[in-house]
Amino acid sequence: MSNAQNIVILGGSYAGLSVAHYFLKHILPTLPKNNGASYHVYLIDSSTHYYWRIAAPRALVGKDMIQQDKMFLPIADGFKQYDSSIFTFIQATATSMDTNARTVTIEHASNSDSQTLPYHALVIATGTRTPSPLLSLQGDYKITQNALQEMWGKLSSAKTIVIAGGGPAGVETAGEIGEALNGVAGFFQSRPANPKAKITLLSGSTKLLPMLRPALAKQAEVYLNRVGVDVVHNAKMQSVDSAGAQTLIHLDNGSTLEADIYIPATGVTPNSAFVPANLKTDKGYVKTNGKTLRVDEAGPRVYAAGDVGSYTRGGVMDIYDAIPVVLTNIKRDLQHAATAGASSPSPNNNNNNNNEKQSELAGNAPGSDRTYKANLKETQLVPVGRSKGV
Ligand SMILES: Cc1cc2nc3c(=O)[nH]c(=O)nc-3n(C[C@H](O)[C@H](O)[C@H](O)COP(=O)(O)OP(=O)(O)OC[C@H]3O[C@@H](n4cnc5c(N)ncnc54)[C@H](O)[C@@H]3O)c2cc1C
Known part of the structure; x- marks a missing residue:
């Protein structure tokens, strides 16, 4: 492991993959490198492969309904263009998270070994699971x-x-x-x-x-x-x-x-067993600031993206809207931390007060955040068979 500041992304599906690519392409090159600061992105998922679960209802009917190499895509292959000095994919499951020490503990799939990974910024994108493994991942693909x-x-x-x-x-x-x-x-x-x-x-x-x-x-x-x-x-x-x-x-x-x-x-259950209880709603979703998509009570530079966050009704359309918000605010917070000299780990000193001054004291960037606006329109499109739908 390098001495760089860790940007840890938990979950490698719609939300986590989007966050990782966006960060590596558009945010990392813009971050200040003063005093030799550098960053390393760790993408963690229980599965080596992403599952195109939107296609699951058709795929479960027969082998030839959908090309199998489109249903499961190797995550690591999608990140080959990035140098190993800035990106690592680990097949592991997040098992706990410590907001004071600013670490997540992961269990490696290969040997069940535990590893404690410090984070400078953390994005929780572990989504939800269905009762049946046909309709969502429940560990390895x-x-x-x-x-x-x-x-x-x-x-x-x-x-x-x-x-x-x-x-x-x-x-x-x-x-x-x-x-x-x-x-x-x-x-x-x-x-x-x-x-x-x-x-x-x-x-x-x-x-x-x-x-x-x-x-x-x-x-x-x-x-x-x-x-x-x-x-x-x-x-x-x-x-x-x-x-x-x-x-x-x-x-x-x-x-x-x-x-x-x-x-x-x-229905679905959020994949949040590793998240401390005080950061979850009574249904287990990660308590997310509905505007900034920060997890305010987790301390600075912790965000939720995708279905695991309490800010969304779920669905890929909401993820498209959320990604630019999460990433703009990460960029602002990291630039602020770099110039203010924040280092990881740092204490959790946020009182969940959204007042701008409090937010700044909590380690977030001063000034205006990019904000998320929930799309509450009737956006669901449900196919029924191969040629009908509502
Ligand atoms: C059958 C079905 C059909 C759907 N159809 C549509 C549709 O047509 N349109 C639409 O907009 N939405 C649809 N959805 C919803 C859509 O699939 C979700 O909105 C989307 O998958 C959410 O993406 P996500 O990245 O937040 O999480 P997920 O896709 O749930 O992925 C979470 C990832 O996190 C990993 N993970 C989980 N726990 C851990 C852990 N502890 N440590 C490490 N990794 C972990 C998982 O392995 C997984 O890769 C459908 C859902 C289902 C089940």
């Missing part, structure tokens, strides 16, 4: 790759399929499986003539797609029916167990469904 292969094998003979969750992931997954197995209803028909599998989608609510208008939710249900998916409202999966090769899905209305394949798509 091979776990997801194996889950996809297992699914392709099972789908060819499945007669009953239950998907729990009426959000976009559940609707999209049900639509893709429905069209692949049952085909699409003909003209003037509302259901396919010869469905191969009975597919049930549990909405868990009174309607599908909570973020969209009722009319669009209803339209999605019509499209799902046309590929042979039955939508059941007002029933939630309560517990699951197995009976031989079958999965038994016990619902909160007292009934039980049997399925050859069960896919839970019941």
